[in-house]
Amino acid sequence: MKVYPLWHIGHQNEAGPDGETVHVDDGGVFIDEQDGDDVKLLGIYSSEAAAAERMRRARLLPGFADEPDCFDIGEYDLDEDHWTEGFARVPV
Numbered sequence: 001m002k003v004y005p006l007w008h009i010g011h012q013n014e015a016g017p018d019g020e021t022v023h024v025d026d027g028g029v030f031i032d033e034q035d036g037d038d039v040k041l042l043g044i045y046s047s048e049a050a051a052a053e054r055m056r057r058a059r060l061l062p063g064f065a066d067e068p069d070c071f072d073i074g075e076y077d078l079d080e081d082h083w084t085e086g087f088a089r090v091p092v
Contacts, residue, residue, distance in 0.1 A: 001077070001078045002075055002076065002077055003046065003076055003078060004045045004046070004047060004073055005041060005045075005051075005076065006041070006043055006045065006055055006072075006073050006074075007039060007040065007041055007072045007073075008039075008040045008058065008064055008070060008071050009037055009039050009067070009070045009072065010037065010040070010063065010067060010070070011037050011070065042055075048073060055071045
């Protein structure tokens, strides 16, 4: 069974070549939490259509309306490992 998480990324970064905020790059919505981007999970839905409907409603709300293209709908299989390796902490 697949589920569809809906994320919104509130950008605070200055990652562009001229220090401008980068909202979208070649891979989709740009995310850099170390640079202050705020990632919000709006919900997990049973269909992509349900996630898209929630995104439509969220785009009308304060904050989300300021960055209407900064949503991301994922697709995950339930009961499967999605992070299969460890991690390392990087000192800031």
